[in-house]
Amino acid sequence: MKLDARIPDGPIEGKWEKRRFDLKLVNPANKRKYKVLVVGSGLAGASAAASMAELGYQVECFCFQDSPRRAHSIAAQGGINAAKNYRNDGDSVWRLFYDTVKGGDFRAREANVYRLAQLSVNIIDQAVAQGVPFAREYSGLLDNRSFGGAQVSRTFYARGQTGQQLLLGAYSALSRQIGLGTVKMFPRTEMLDVVVIDGHAKGIVVRDLLTGEIRTHKGDAVVLATGGYGNVFYLSTNAKGCNVTATWRAYKRGAGFANPCYTQIHPTCIPVSGDHQSKLTLMSESLRNDGRVWVPLKKGEKRKPIDIPDSERDYYLERKYPSFGNLAPRDIASRAAMQVCDEGRGIGDTGLGVYLDFRDSIARLGKDAIAARYGNLFHMYARITAEDPYSQPMRIFPAVHYTMGGLWVDYDLQSTIPGLFVCGEANFSDHGSNRLGASALMQGLADGYFVLPYTIGGYLAGQKATAGIIEHPEFARVAAEVTAMTKKLLDIKGTRPVDDFHKALGKIMWSKCGMARTEAGLKDAIQQITKLRAEFWRDVKVLGSESTLNQSLEKAGRVADFLEFGELMCRDALERRESCGGHFREEWQELGEAKRDDENFRHSAVWEYAGPDKTPIRNTEQLEFENVHLAVRSYK
Amino acid sequence: MKVKLHIWRQSKASTAQNFAQDGKMVVYELDNVSKDMSFLEMLDFLNDKLTREGELPVAFDHDCREGVCGSCGIVIDGIPHGPQRGTTTCQLHMRSFKDGAEIYLEPMRAKAFPVLKDLVVNRSAFDRVVQAGAFISVSTGAPKDANAILVAKDAAEKAFDAATCIGCGACVAACKNASAMLFVGAKVSHFLHLPQGQPERDRRARNLVTAMDKEGFGNCTNQNECEAVCPKEISVRVIAEMNREFVRAKLREEPPSHKRVGGDG
Ligand SMILES: Cc1cc2nc3c(=O)[nH]c(=O)nc-3n(C[C@H](O)[C@H](O)[C@H](O)COP(=O)(O)OP(=O)(O)OC[C@H]3O[C@@H](n4cnc5c(N)ncnc54)[C@H](O)[C@@H]3O)c2cc1C
Numbered sequence: 016m017k018l019d020a021r022i023p024d025g026p027i028e029g030k031w032e033k034r035r036f037d038l039k040l041v042n043p044a045n046k047r048k049y050k051v052l053v054v055g056s057g058l059a060g061a062s063a064a065a066s067m068a069e070l071g072y073q074v075e076c077f078c079f080q081d082s083p084r085r086a087h088s089i090a091a092q093g094g095i096n097a098a099k100n101y102r103n104d105g106d107s108v109w110r111l112f113y114d115t116v117k118g119g120d121f122r123a124r125e126a127n128v129y130r131l132a133q134l135s136v137n138i139i140d141q142a143v144a145q146g147v148p149f150a151r152e153y154s155g156l157l158d159n160r161s162f163g164g165a166q167v168s169r170t171f172y173a174r175g176q177t178g179q180q181l182l183l184g185a186y187s188a189l190s191r192q193i194g195l196g197t198v199k200m201f202p203r204t205e206m207l208d209v210v211v212i213d214g215h216a217k218g219i220v221v222r223d224l225l226t227g228e229i230r231t232h233k234g235d236a237v238v239l240a241t242g243g244y245g246n247v248f249y250l251s252t253n254a255k256g257c258n259v260t261a262t263w264r265a266y267k268r269g270a271g272f273a274n275p276c277y278t279q280i281h282p283t284c285i286p287v288s289g290d291h292q293s294k295l296t297l298m299s300e301s302l303r304n305d306g307r308v309w310v311p312l313k314k315g316e317k318r319k320p321i322d323i324p325d326s327e328r329d330y331y332l333e334r335k336y337p338s339f340g341n342l343a344p345r346d347i348a349s350r351a352a353m354q355v356c357d358e359g360r361g362i363g364d365t366g367l368g369v370y371l372d373f374r375d376s377i378a379r380l381g382k383d384a385i386a387a388r389y390g391n392l393f394h395m396y397a398r399i400t401a402e403d404p405y406s407q408p409m410r411i412f413p414a415v416h417y418t419m420g421g422l423w424v425d426y427d428l429q430s431t432i433p434g435l436f437v438c439g440e441a442n443f444s445d446h447g448s449n450r451l452g453a454s455a456l457m458q459g460l461a462d463g464y465f466v467l468p469y470t471i472g473g474y475l476a477g478q479k480a481t482a483g484i485i486e487h488p489e490f491a492r493v494a495a496e497v498t499a500m501t502k503k504l505l506d507i508k509g510t511r512p513v514d515d516f517h518k519a520l521g522k523i524m525w526s527k528c529g530m531a532r533t534e535a536g537l538k539d540a541i542q543q544i545t546k547l548r549a550e551f552w553r554d555v556k557v558l559g560s561e562s563t564l565n566q567s568l569e570k571a572g573r574v575a576d577f578l579e580f581g582e583l584m585c586r587d588a589l590e591r592r593e594s595c596g597g598h599f600r601e602e603w604q605e606l607g608e609a610k611r612d613d614e615n616f617r618h619s620a621v622w623e624y625a626g627p628d629k630t631p632i633r634n635t636e637q638l639e640f641e642n643v644h645l646a647v648r649s650y651k
Numbered sequence: 652m653k654v655k656l657h658i659w660r661q662s663k664a665s666t667a668q669n670f671a672q673d674g675k676m677v678v679y680e681l682d683n684v685s686k687d688m689s690f691l692e693m694l695d696f697l698n699d700k701l702t703r704e705g706e707l708p709v710a711f712d713h714d715c716r717e718g719v720c721g722s723c724g725i726v727i728d729g730i731p732h733g734p735q736r737g738t739t740t741c742q743l744h745m746r747s748f749k750d751g752a753e754i755y756l757e758p759m760r761a762k763a764f765p766v767l768k769d770l771v772v773n774r775s776a777f778d779r780v781v782q783a784g785a786f787i788s789v790s791t792g793a794p795k796d797a798n799a800i801l802v803a804k805d806a807a808e809k810a811f812d813a814a815t816c817i818g819c820g821a822c823v824a825a826c827k828n829a830s831a832m833l834f835v836g837a838k839v840s841h842f843l844h845l846p847q848g849q850p851e852r853d854r855r856a857r858n859l860v861t862a863m864d865k866e867g868f869g870n871c872t873n874q875n876e877c878e879a880v881c882p883k884e885i886s887v888r889v890i891a892e893m894n895r896e897f898v899r900a901k902l903r904e905e906p907p908s909h910k911r912v913g914g915d916g
């Protein structure tokens with residue numbers, strides 16, 4: 016597998032400008048002769064589809080929900096970063112770049128991250144022009160808050176529903192194009208394969224989720240904006256439908272999968288309450304602006320939190336990381352929570368929890384000010400737990416939240432399959448081994464509004480336009496494979512429902528490939544997953560038919576992919592014999608902090624599919640740090 | 652706890668308006684339900700049991716399960732999203748019900764929302780209304796610095812209160828006229844309060860109302876049921892705003908004779 020990141024030459028500040036100048040252009044009159052298929056309608060997909068249609072391309076866009084507005088991006092709460100320096104607190108493109116490279120524990124490509132920081136400012140301009148109701152000050156100017164891993168206030172927000180408002184902005188731009196007839200939207204449609212002809216992506220195979228029809232769509236390029244794979248753990252903060260199917264099937268057609276083991280465990284989620292639990296709910300990182308994290312000093316403390324005096328509380332983040340305090344980055348805050356729980360100082364019935372306490376900020380600012388900032392989150396918390404966070408601290412615990420790994424892409428967001436582009440959480444590009452808060456929205460929108468619409472033109476300019484009118488036996492062949500897999504799932508007629516397998520996989524992943532990983536644990540996990548997968552194909556029970564709305568069948572396909580993907584994740588974690596960011600190998604630590612091995616692992620691992628039941632091939636892309644010097648990441 | 656569920660089962664998408672023939676209520680008894688389960692987790696639990704017993708699981712829409720995507724929406728005991736105010740179906744918990752409760756689950760019925768299967772309905776009419784004009788016509792890359800547009804804090808708050816709509820359709824399902832005025836009003840109100848929304852104000856009001864009528868949503872007769880069931884507690888204020896906007900736009904409409912004829916020459 017050839018991995019050429021195609022990073023433009025020259026100083027980092029000028030790379031993107033240079034690339035934009037060097038890219039071949041498609042003449043405006045010719046653009047409508049090209050058809051682009053965009054899979055996904057989240058921030059990345061909706062913004063890409065709308066922007067490309069505005070430029071004049073024919074666009075088809077797909078999502079599995081009943082409306083593009085329901086993509087998982089809608090659930091993002093806390094905010095979006097931009098290096099506007101409106102606070103005059105010393106922020107700059109350079110600082111956002113630096114924070115993101117360091118936050119990612121030096122495992123991201125510098126050039127991409129720099130471009131992301133540059134584009135961050137345009138996103139806010141774009142969103143405001145669309146009518147996104149960001150929080151304002153009395154002056155009418157935009158307000159900001161702080162997020163983890165940064166010492167400046169650069170996060171823009173719309174109460175606790177920033178993702179919702181940004182997605183509705185992108186959805187409105189997309190809707191405008193749908194109304195104009197330049198984008199054709201296919202909701203309730205799931206992509207199940209990519210069609211590659213003569214080495215180039217030329218189409219996709221989808222299943223209409225209402226009629227069950229398996230169809231091919233043909234185009235001149237394919238964009239995957241299908242989100243992250245956190246649901247491989249079964250329990251995560253992701254929406255129930257989030258999956259790895261689109262990217263996994265592209266991988267099996269030749270797209271390299273980079274760093275699958277880089278997953279983010281978010282420190283502040285509502286703890287698990289029982290076996291029936293179907294998902295975990297995030298309590299936004301923004302709460303750490305005003306909430307203080309603590310556990311009792313004493314093991315097995317039985318008193319109510321309000322009865323425990325300050326002298327018997329351990330505000331462990333403030334104690335261990337005085338310069339960042341409660342705003343320590345996510346990987347660090349999650350591990351610190353796990354440590355205090357391991358010491359027996361965890362709270363709640365299960366001992367798997369810590370407090371997030373607003374007592375002091377309510378005393379300082381008043382209840383109303385806190386309600387204005389976080390009202391909807393407090394409301395959500397109260398609904399789920401039946402406890403009032405205004406009068407007693409929240410109970411929180413780490414949970415799987417985001418996946419930094421994804422399909423490998425070059426500087427132009429093109430995968431190892433020419434013509435197959437990947438944006439948003441589905442790609443691996445900008446966050447290294449740990450993502451900083453409020454950076455995913457920024458990345459998805461930078462990719463979709465400002466990168467892809469340019470770079471895809473560079474690719475298309477070198478291709479003969481087909482407008483999706485191509486005849487090739489490969490389309491029917493791939494469609495037949497998809498149909499066969501669908502039938503196979505229904506024909507097993509075993510005894511166990513799909514969720515049974517998904518839950519079992521989740522347990523393996525969480526215990527062996529979650530917060531802390533070891534050589535022995537990962538090897539064991541690979542064996543267990545292989546067994547579980549065989550069991551699945553022997554005993555899964557999917558009722559109903561393939562020619563109607565069949566939610567069990569949809570789930571079965573996704574879980575089948577997770578069962579293969581989980582193994583690759585463990586393999587990646589096993590081979591990365593160092594700790595970095597969210598990837599914590601117990602064998603590599605120093606005083607409880609992650610210990611990187613830059614000499615041997617300063618690279619991205621890019622996995623190449625070798626065929627069914629063959630061990631995949633591990634390729635690497637070496638990472639160079641010319642602008643931010645490699646250093647031990649410290650937030651003390 | 653124990654519950655007795657009466658669930659609407661329908662295997663094929665509705666065609667006629669006379670939905671009563673398309674499916675039927677089926678009773679399921681479910682034991683060992685935990686009060687900490689969410690309502691949808693209770694349905695997961697039921698579906699697990701049904702699947703094991705060889706009966707088709709109940710289809711229902713859901714995704715985020717935290718009250719923001721607008722996918723879910725079951726009419727529970729006659730109320731869209733159930734008994735708890737300001738709460739989506741996915742955020743409702745079984746602790747809101749008594750042990751032994753009998754619970755009725757039906758799809759969100761309306762002429763513009765045909766039932767697809769069991770509790771799943773087709774709400775694509777909402778998307779088409781939005782496509783008719785619930786946007787600001789700005790293309791990527793054009794805008795100037797964000798802080799060049801000042802938005803008074805109050806105005807931003809009002810816009811936000813309307814923009815918080817999740818498009819679940821409960822307002823339509825609750826209304827005896829199946830009116831979509833709360834949904835469409837929320838769109839109008841969102842842009843109305845922002846300076847960015849002003850240039851297209853008239854056009855937007857006209858186009859949205861026309862699209863809404865075309866989809867077969869009914870008229871508003873001020874029953875206010877929509878506000879009562881809205882999980883985001885959007886106020887009927889937005890309906891009044893929309894009516895005003897529509898009248899204003901009508902009054903300002905250019906007479907047809909001003910329209911250019913004969914092409915651009
Ligand atoms: C609870 C929560 C809170 C968050 N808060 C923040 C925050 O405050 N700030 C921040 O920066 N980030 C936040 N994030 C992360 C951020 O929301 C996501 O990373 C980001 O929104 C992903 O956007 P996306 O466009 O890449 O994918 P998504 O929004 O996940 O969209 C994926 C799209 O792909 C479609 N799709 C997927 N598979 C298929 C298929 N096989 N066929 C057809 N269509 C398919 C889906 O229908 C959907 O339209 C949060 C995440 C969570 C879970």
Ligand code: FES
Nearest residue numbers: 714716721723741
């Ligand atoms: S599932 Fe998203 S709002 Fe209920």
